[in-house]
Amino acid sequence: MTPKPTVLQNLPADLDETRLPKHVAVIMDGNGRWAKRQGLPRIMGHRRGVDALKELLRCCKDWGIPALTAYAFSTENWGRPLDEVDFLMTLFDRVLRQELREMVQENVKINFMGNLGALPRSLQAEIERSMTETQHNRSIQFTVAMNYGGREEILQACRAIATSVQQGLLQPDQIDEALFEKHLYTSNVGDPDLLIRTSGEMRVSNFLLWQMAYAELYITETLWPDFDRTEFHRALCVYQQRDRRFGKV
Ligand code: IPE
Ligand code: IPE
Ligand code: MG
Numbered sequence: 536m537t538p539k540p541t542v543l544q545n546l547p548a549d550l551d552e553t554r555l556p557k558h559v560a561v562i563m564d565g566n567g568r569w570a571k572r573q574g575l576p577r578i579m580g581h582r583r584g585v586d587a588l589k590e591l592l593r594c595c596k597d598w599g600i601p602a603l604t605a606y607a608f609s610t611e612n613w614g615r616p617l618d619e620v621d622f623l624m625t626l627f628d629r630v631l632r633q634e635l636r637e638m639v640q641e642n643v644k645i646n647f648m649g650n651l652g653a654l655p656r657s658l659q660a661e662i663e664r665s666m667t668e669t670q671h672n673r674s675i676q677f678t679v680a681m682n683y684g685g686r687e688e689i690l691q692a693c694r695a696i697a698t699s700v701q702q703g704l705l706q707p708d709q710i711d712e713a714l715f716e717k718h719l720y721t722s723n724v725g726d727p728d729l730l731i732r733t734s735g736e737m738r739v740s741n742f743l744l745w746q747m748a749y750a751e752l753y754i755t756e757t758l759w760p761d762f763d764r765t766e767f768h769r770a771l772c773v774y775q776q777r778d779r780r781f782g783k784v
Contacts, residue, residue: 587761648721729770731762
Protein backbone atom coordinates (compact mmCIF):
# COMPACT_ATOMS: atom_id res chain seq x y z
CA MET A 536 0.00 0.00 0.00
CA THR A 537 1.32 3.44 -0.88
CA PRO A 538 1.54 5.65 2.21
CA LYS A 539 -0.81 8.62 2.17
CA PRO A 540 0.51 12.08 3.03
CA THR A 541 -1.41 13.81 5.78
CA VAL A 542 -1.03 17.60 5.64
CA LEU A 543 0.92 19.55 3.04
CA GLN A 544 3.21 22.04 4.71
CA ASN A 545 4.41 25.06 2.77
CA LEU A 546 4.17 23.62 -0.71
CA PRO A 547 5.61 26.40 -2.91
CA ALA A 548 2.81 28.26 -4.72
CA ASP A 549 4.27 27.61 -8.17
CA LEU A 550 4.00 23.83 -7.74
CA ASP A 551 0.86 22.02 -8.81
CA GLU A 552 -0.12 19.75 -5.95
CA THR A 553 -1.92 17.36 -8.30
CA ARG A 554 1.12 16.84 -10.54
CA LEU A 555 3.84 16.07 -8.04
CA PRO A 556 5.88 12.90 -8.59
CA LYS A 557 4.64 10.03 -6.45
CA HIS A 558 8.09 8.49 -6.23
CA VAL A 559 11.38 10.40 -6.30
CA ALA A 560 14.70 8.57 -6.57
CA VAL A 561 18.02 10.25 -5.99
CA ILE A 562 21.64 9.42 -6.83
CA MET A 563 23.39 11.35 -4.07
CA ASP A 564 26.69 12.09 -5.79
CA GLY A 565 29.48 14.59 -5.19
CA ASN A 566 30.24 14.27 -1.48
CA GLY A 567 33.94 13.78 -2.11
CA ARG A 568 34.22 16.76 -4.44
CA TRP A 569 32.26 18.92 -2.03
CA ALA A 570 34.74 18.10 0.74
CA LYS A 571 37.73 18.67 -1.52
CA ARG A 572 36.45 22.13 -2.44
CA GLN A 573 36.26 23.00 1.25
CA GLY A 574 39.76 21.62 1.83
CA LEU A 575 38.33 18.80 3.95
CA PRO A 576 38.78 15.02 3.87
CA ARG A 577 36.21 13.12 1.74
CA ILE A 578 34.50 11.69 4.79
CA MET A 579 33.35 15.16 5.81
CA GLY A 580 31.41 15.27 2.56
CA HIS A 581 29.64 12.05 3.48
CA ARG A 582 28.75 13.51 6.87
CA ARG A 583 27.23 16.57 5.29
CA GLY A 584 25.50 14.32 2.78
CA VAL A 585 23.48 12.80 5.60
CA ASP A 586 22.12 16.25 6.50
CA ALA A 587 21.11 16.83 2.89
CA LEU A 588 19.26 13.52 2.81
CA LYS A 589 17.42 14.31 6.05
CA GLU A 590 16.34 17.64 4.58
CA LEU A 591 15.11 16.00 1.37
CA LEU A 592 13.15 13.40 3.32
CA ARG A 593 11.49 16.11 5.39
CA CYS A 594 10.72 18.09 2.27
CA CYS A 595 9.10 15.12 0.48
CA LYS A 596 7.04 14.44 3.57
CA ASP A 597 5.96 18.08 3.93
CA TRP A 598 5.03 18.38 0.28
CA GLY A 599 3.08 15.15 0.10
CA ILE A 600 5.43 13.04 -2.02
CA PRO A 601 4.67 9.52 -0.81
CA ALA A 602 7.93 7.73 -1.75
CA LEU A 603 11.63 8.61 -1.72
CA THR A 604 14.42 6.22 -2.71
CA ALA A 605 18.06 7.19 -2.11
CA TYR A 606 21.19 5.50 -3.45
CA ALA A 607 23.58 5.32 -0.51
CA PHE A 608 26.09 2.62 -1.50
CA SER A 609 26.48 0.71 -4.74
CA THR A 610 27.78 -2.80 -5.33
CA GLU A 611 30.73 -1.05 -7.05
CA ASN A 612 31.50 1.22 -4.08
CA TRP A 613 33.31 -1.69 -2.33
CA GLY A 614 36.14 -0.86 -4.71
CA ARG A 615 36.91 2.37 -2.80
CA PRO A 616 39.79 2.63 -0.34
CA LEU A 617 39.14 0.47 2.70
CA ASP A 618 39.12 3.37 5.15
CA GLU A 619 36.40 5.16 3.18
CA VAL A 620 34.28 2.01 2.98
CA ASP A 621 34.75 1.45 6.72
CA PHE A 622 33.82 5.04 7.45
CA LEU A 623 30.64 4.76 5.37
CA MET A 624 29.52 1.52 7.04
CA THR A 625 30.08 3.04 10.48
CA LEU A 626 28.30 6.22 9.43
CA PHE A 627 25.23 4.31 8.18
CA ASP A 628 25.12 2.33 11.42
CA ARG A 629 25.39 5.45 13.59
CA VAL A 630 22.90 7.50 11.61
CA LEU A 631 20.34 4.71 11.82
CA ARG A 632 20.75 4.49 15.59
CA GLN A 633 20.47 8.26 15.95
CA GLU A 634 17.58 8.84 13.60
CA LEU A 635 15.31 5.89 14.30
CA ARG A 636 13.35 7.55 17.09
CA GLU A 637 12.61 10.58 14.94
CA MET A 638 11.57 8.43 12.00
CA VAL A 639 9.16 6.57 14.25
CA GLN A 640 7.75 9.88 15.54
CA GLU A 641 7.51 11.34 12.06
CA ASN A 642 5.61 8.28 10.83
CA VAL A 643 8.31 7.43 8.25
CA LYS A 644 8.36 3.88 6.93
CA ILE A 645 11.98 2.98 6.24
CA ASN A 646 13.00 0.21 3.95
CA PHE A 647 16.36 -0.99 2.60
CA MET A 648 17.11 -2.58 -0.71
CA GLY A 649 20.18 -4.31 -2.04
CA ASN A 650 22.29 -7.31 -1.17
CA LEU A 651 21.92 -6.64 2.55
CA GLY A 652 23.34 -10.00 3.67
CA ALA A 653 26.84 -8.87 2.65
CA LEU A 654 26.81 -5.81 4.95
CA PRO A 655 28.52 -5.79 8.38
CA ARG A 656 26.51 -7.74 10.96
CA SER A 657 25.85 -4.78 13.27
CA LEU A 658 24.56 -2.71 10.37
CA GLN A 659 22.30 -5.58 9.30
CA ALA A 660 20.88 -5.65 12.81
CA GLU A 661 20.18 -1.89 12.75
CA ILE A 662 18.56 -2.20 9.34
CA GLU A 663 16.35 -5.01 10.59
CA ARG A 664 15.37 -3.06 13.70
CA SER A 665 14.55 0.13 11.82
CA MET A 666 12.42 -1.69 9.25
CA THR A 667 10.53 -3.59 11.95
CA GLU A 668 9.91 -0.53 14.13
CA THR A 669 8.60 1.57 11.25
CA GLN A 670 6.75 -1.08 9.26
CA HIS A 671 3.28 0.30 10.07
CA ASN A 672 4.22 3.94 9.48
CA ARG A 673 2.43 5.71 6.69
CA SER A 674 3.55 9.30 6.10
CA ILE A 675 6.23 8.42 3.55
CA GLN A 676 7.94 5.33 2.25
CA PHE A 677 11.67 5.98 2.50
CA THR A 678 13.91 3.40 0.81
CA VAL A 679 17.68 3.35 1.11
CA ALA A 680 19.59 1.47 -1.59
CA MET A 681 22.56 -0.06 0.17
CA ASN A 682 24.96 -2.50 -1.44
CA TYR A 683 22.57 -2.07 -4.32
CA GLY A 684 23.29 -2.79 -7.97
CA GLY A 685 20.67 -2.77 -10.71
CA ARG A 686 22.29 -5.71 -12.47
CA GLU A 687 22.55 -7.70 -9.26
CA GLU A 688 18.88 -6.98 -8.59
CA ILE A 689 17.85 -8.26 -12.03
CA LEU A 690 20.02 -11.36 -11.63
CA GLN A 691 18.57 -12.28 -8.24
CA ALA A 692 15.08 -11.91 -9.72
CA CYS A 693 16.06 -14.21 -12.62
CA ARG A 694 17.45 -16.79 -10.20
CA ALA A 695 14.26 -16.79 -8.12
CA ILE A 696 12.08 -17.12 -11.22
CA ALA A 697 14.29 -19.86 -12.69
CA THR A 698 13.99 -21.79 -9.45
CA SER A 699 10.17 -21.60 -9.62
CA VAL A 700 10.29 -22.85 -13.20
CA GLN A 701 12.65 -25.66 -12.24
CA GLN A 702 10.31 -26.71 -9.45
CA GLY A 703 7.43 -26.80 -11.91
CA LEU A 704 5.58 -23.97 -10.13
CA LEU A 705 5.75 -21.66 -13.12
CA GLN A 706 5.70 -21.95 -16.91
CA PRO A 707 8.15 -19.81 -18.93
CA ASP A 708 5.26 -18.16 -20.81
CA GLN A 709 3.84 -16.95 -17.49
CA ILE A 710 6.88 -14.71 -17.02
CA ASP A 711 5.67 -11.22 -17.85
CA GLU A 712 6.59 -7.73 -16.63
CA ALA A 713 4.21 -7.86 -13.69
CA LEU A 714 5.63 -11.16 -12.47
CA PHE A 715 9.20 -9.98 -12.96
CA GLU A 716 8.52 -6.81 -10.97
CA LYS A 717 7.28 -8.86 -8.04
CA HIS A 718 10.83 -10.21 -7.73
CA LEU A 719 12.53 -6.83 -7.73
CA TYR A 720 13.47 -4.99 -4.54
CA THR A 721 10.99 -2.28 -5.50
CA SER A 722 7.94 -4.58 -5.62
CA ASN A 723 6.32 -2.55 -2.82
CA VAL A 724 7.06 0.91 -4.21
CA GLY A 725 7.19 0.65 -8.01
CA ASP A 726 9.01 2.82 -10.52
CA PRO A 727 10.31 6.33 -9.82
CA ASP A 728 8.62 9.22 -11.64
CA LEU A 729 11.61 11.49 -11.17
CA LEU A 730 15.27 10.50 -10.91
CA ILE A 731 17.62 13.18 -9.63
CA ARG A 732 21.39 12.97 -9.89
CA THR A 733 23.63 15.58 -8.34
CA SER A 734 27.19 16.60 -9.26
CA GLY A 735 26.57 16.71 -12.99
CA GLU A 736 27.47 13.16 -13.99
CA MET A 737 25.47 12.04 -17.02
CA ARG A 738 25.14 8.40 -16.09
CA VAL A 739 23.00 6.07 -14.02
CA SER A 740 25.79 4.11 -12.29
CA ASN A 741 23.83 0.86 -12.02
CA PHE A 742 20.83 2.39 -10.25
CA LEU A 743 17.26 1.12 -10.83
CA LEU A 744 18.01 -0.11 -14.35
CA TRP A 745 14.66 -1.79 -14.87
CA GLN A 746 12.58 0.75 -12.97
CA MET A 747 13.81 3.88 -14.70
CA ALA A 748 12.35 2.93 -18.09
CA TYR A 749 10.08 6.01 -18.05
CA ALA A 750 11.52 8.08 -15.21
CA GLU A 751 12.08 11.76 -15.89
CA LEU A 752 15.78 12.49 -15.44
CA TYR A 753 17.00 15.62 -13.70
CA ILE A 754 20.74 16.17 -13.46
CA THR A 755 22.15 19.13 -11.59
CA GLU A 756 25.72 20.36 -11.21
CA THR A 757 25.02 20.98 -7.52
CA LEU A 758 27.03 18.66 -5.28
CA TRP A 759 24.99 16.45 -2.99
CA PRO A 760 25.78 18.20 0.35
CA ASP A 761 24.51 21.47 -1.20
CA PHE A 762 21.26 19.95 -2.49
CA ASP A 763 18.66 21.70 -0.35
CA ARG A 764 14.96 22.58 -0.39
CA THR A 765 15.50 25.31 -3.00
CA GLU A 766 17.31 22.87 -5.29
CA PHE A 767 14.57 20.28 -4.86
CA HIS A 768 11.93 22.89 -5.57
CA ARG A 769 13.77 23.71 -8.81
CA ALA A 770 13.86 20.02 -9.78
CA LEU A 771 10.12 19.71 -9.18
CA CYS A 772 9.40 22.81 -11.29
CA VAL A 773 11.38 21.27 -14.16
CA TYR A 774 9.56 17.97 -13.66
CA GLN A 775 6.18 19.69 -13.87
CA GLN A 776 7.15 21.24 -17.20
CA ARG A 777 7.89 17.87 -18.74
CA ASP A 778 5.45 16.18 -21.08
CA ARG A 779 5.39 12.51 -20.06
CA ARG A 780 4.25 10.73 -23.19
CA PHE A 781 5.11 7.12 -22.37
CA GLY A 782 5.59 6.40 -26.05
CA LYS A 783 2.24 7.88 -27.06
CA VAL A 784 1.53 11.13 -28.93
C1 IPE B 1 28.47 9.96 -3.25
O1 IPE B 1 29.54 10.86 -3.25
C2 IPE B 1 28.44 9.09 -2.03
C3 IPE B 1 28.69 7.66 -2.26
C4 IPE B 1 28.91 7.10 -3.42
C5 IPE B 1 28.72 6.82 -1.09
P1 IPE B 1 30.96 10.43 -3.77
O2 IPE B 1 31.73 9.86 -2.65
O3 IPE B 1 30.84 9.55 -4.96
O4 IPE B 1 31.57 11.84 -4.16
P2 IPE B 1 32.45 12.16 -5.46
O5 IPE B 1 31.68 11.69 -6.64
O6 IPE B 1 33.73 11.43 -5.29
O7 IPE B 1 32.61 13.64 -5.43
C1 IPE C 1 26.81 6.40 -7.48
O1 IPE C 1 27.85 7.28 -7.27
C2 IPE C 1 26.56 5.58 -6.24
C3 IPE C 1 25.97 6.30 -5.11
C4 IPE C 1 25.60 7.55 -5.10
C5 IPE C 1 25.76 5.52 -3.92
P1 IPE C 1 29.35 6.90 -7.68
O2 IPE C 1 30.19 8.06 -7.30
O3 IPE C 1 29.70 5.60 -7.08
O4 IPE C 1 29.24 6.73 -9.25
P2 IPE C 1 30.34 6.84 -10.39
O5 IPE C 1 31.53 6.06 -9.92
O6 IPE C 1 30.66 8.29 -10.54
O7 IPE C 1 29.68 6.28 -11.60
MG1 MG D 1 30.73 9.90 -6.93
